[in-house]
Amino acid sequence: DAGITQSPRHKVTETGTPVTLRCHQTENHRYMYWYRQDPGHGLRLIHYSYGVKDTDKGEVSDGYSVSRSKTEDFLLTLESATSSQTSVYFCAIRAAGRSNQPQHFGDGTRLSIL
């Protein structure tokens, strides 16, 4: 398995609270991604990073922010969580160089917002 650790693995919180999810990699890969997985929608890209302090929006970025201060860590923040953000969140990484390389995924964080 690729060296990707997501934390926490499960979290329950209340509407309006801030939440931060962490993705840590040991592969020194340049690209990191945050997705959410919802029934019937597959995986949808929230934000991605192409280097330290270099990030860009994905398909469903509203309500989310990200930061990458070190190569190995990519943080996803929900500033004020809403029930619509209840989902399973996956981090992925990809090596730089040849863009035909596949992404490799962590095991996910299950987030419930009550």
Next chain:
Amino acid sequence: AQSVAQPEDQVNVAEGNPLTVKCTYSVSGNPYLFWYVQYPNRGLQFLLKYITGDNLVKGSYGFEAEFNKSQTSFHLKKPSALVSDSALYFCAVREGDAGNMLTFGGGTRLMVKP
């Protein structure tokens, strides 16, 4: 914009029979195509990819996929299904070297019955 369609939410097959999981795509340039598998409470695992070359691509666990440019399809196949193949399968596309982002289909649940 790129998109992926997996027309079947679920595919049922008997153990030992051949299986096919369908995928069609839409992309402006040359497609990079990927198949992933997801087991319960796990992240997505890479199975195989098509970048260029032979239309028949072989991947992990005996799976293969056939790229058909005229039909814009990339169906996943296996000659003889195993009960352990039961899982959720995702097709994904990226627009050649120009794209950093993968777009996923909604997923197809494969059920292999003994």
